Amino acid sequence: MAKLVQVAVAILIRPNGDYLLASRPDGKGWAGWWEFPGGKIETGESPEHALIRESQEELGITPTRIQPWIKRRYDYPATHDAEAKTVLLHFFFVSEWQGELQAREGQQFAWQHPQKLNVSPVLPANAPIMQALSLPSVYAISNVQKMGEHTFLQALRKQLDQGLQLLQIRELQLDESNLSQLSTKVLSLCAPYDCRCLLNSSPEQALQLGYQGVHLNSQRLMTMITKPDNLLTGASCHDAEQLQKAQDLKLDCALLSPVLPTSSHPEASGLGWEKFSEMLNGLEIPIYGLGGMRPEHVSQAQASGARGIAMQRAIWIQP
Numbered sequence: 181m182a183k184l185v186q187v188a189v190a191i192l193i194r195p196n197g198d199y200l201l202a203s204r205p206d207g208k209g210w211a212g213w214w215e216f217p218g219g220k221i222e223t224g225e226s227p228e229h230a231l232i233r234e235s236q237e238e239l240g241i242t243p244t245r246i247q248p249w250i251k252r253r254y255d256y257p258a259t260h261d262a263e264a265k266t267v268l269l270h271f272f273f274v275s276e277w278q279g280e281l282q283a284r285e286g287q288q289f290a291w292q293h294p295q296k297l298n299v300s301p302v303l304p305a306n307a308p309i310m311q312a313l314s315l316p317s318v319y320a321i322s323n324v325q326k327m328g329e330h331t332f333l334q335a336l337r338k339q340l341d342q343g344l345q346l347l348q349i350r351e352l353q354l355d356e357s358n359l360s361q362l363s364t365k366v367l368s369l370c371a372p373y374d375c376r377c378l379l380n381s382s383p384e385q386a387l388q389l390g391y392q393g394v395h396l397n398s399q400r401l402m403t404m405i406t407k408p409d410n411l412l413t414g415a416s417c418h419d420a421e422q423l424q425k426a427q428d429l430k431l432d433c434a435l436l437s438p439v440l441p442t443s444s445h446p447e448a449s450g451l452g453w454e455k456f457s458e459m460l461n462g463l464e465i466p467i468y469g470l471g472g473m474r475p476e477h478v479s480q481a482q483a484s485g486a487r488g489i490a491m492q493r494a495i496w497i498q499p
């Protein structure tokens with residue numbers, strides 16, 4: 181059996197969302213491939229400690245703000261310059277650090293925009309990580325039914341000004357003509373911003389109304405045979421079978437709910453963070469926690485392996 185190597189990996193993020201990749205230096209296995217800085221966890225060392233030590237050794241910086249994220253297992257085959265091995269990667273977000281970046285191992289650095297990578301190849305174990313990073317940590321769901329259109333559009337504008345990047349329109353009460361009118365308003369409001377909109381409906385209707393994406397309810401998800409063409413696609417999941425289906429279809433993301441008890445589904449008790457985290461284990465597509473979520477739950481969701489949280493209520497309420 182290949183040996184298991186535990187690795188601490190640092191995703192250095194700038195305030196604008198760009199993150200740092202480094203090239204693997206000559207002399208190491210997979211030389212020239214791009215990766216996040218990091219390295220092997222030593223015996224008896226905690227992943228956090230290894231992260232700080234490796235950051236000092238490779239980059240000359242000391243992380244001061246660390247947020248644990250996904251753990252990912254990957255089997256590397258033997259190559260001409262490296263033996264076969266299984267890695268367990270512990271990814272961390274590092275959003276603040278002390279010191280100036282230095283390439284202490286002769287590596288090259290490249291800051292990357294999450295949706296426009298301009299270096300390659302990236303280590304194969306990282307592909308799902310790059311996909312997840314191309315989506316934001318906060319996902320908003322519309323609530324026109326409760327708020328009324330005017331108040332909703334006002335709150336949406338505020339969120340767009342504050343950087344909202346992903347929005348699902350979910351207004352199942354509207355007939356076709358009212359949904360089309362609302363869609364026109366929402367899409368034109370979002371157009372000048374860097375925000376992608378998904379319609380909770382069929383792929384056909386999402387395309388017809390001009391959306392970039394579609395959100396499938398769990399029933400529709402289970403009937404799909406392939407991922408819809410030309411649409412950013414997400415789905416609602418409530419159990420392991422639905423999550424697996426979303427992954428098999430290679431959807432762009434999925435929502436898993438309810439994480440906590442929520443007033444919109446008072447009959448459901450909520451998975452709780454422990455079960456939520458267990459259900460995400462081993463999944464490769466980005467998942468958002470939904471149900472009872474508030475902005476302060478982002479770090480808990482990420483520590484459970486999710487990309488972030490989805491909110492239908494709390495996001496529209498100004499503190």
Ligand SMILES: Nc1nc2c([nH]c(=O)n2[C@@H]2O[C@H](COP(=O)(O)OP(=O)(O)OP(=O)(O)O)[C@@H](O)[C@H]2O)c(=O)[nH]1
Binds near residue numbers: 185189208217267305
């Ligand atoms: N640092 C880092 N390693 C990764 C990433 N993705 C990934 O699969 N790995 C794998 O995790 C292992 C990390 O080993 P490393 O070579 O960085 O370890 P290290 O810094 O302690 O170096 P050394 O022990 O060779 O001196 C390698 O097998 C590497 O292929 C990543 O994004 N960053």
Ligand SMILES: [Mg+2]
Binds near residue numbers: 217218219220238
């Ligand atoms: Mg390293």
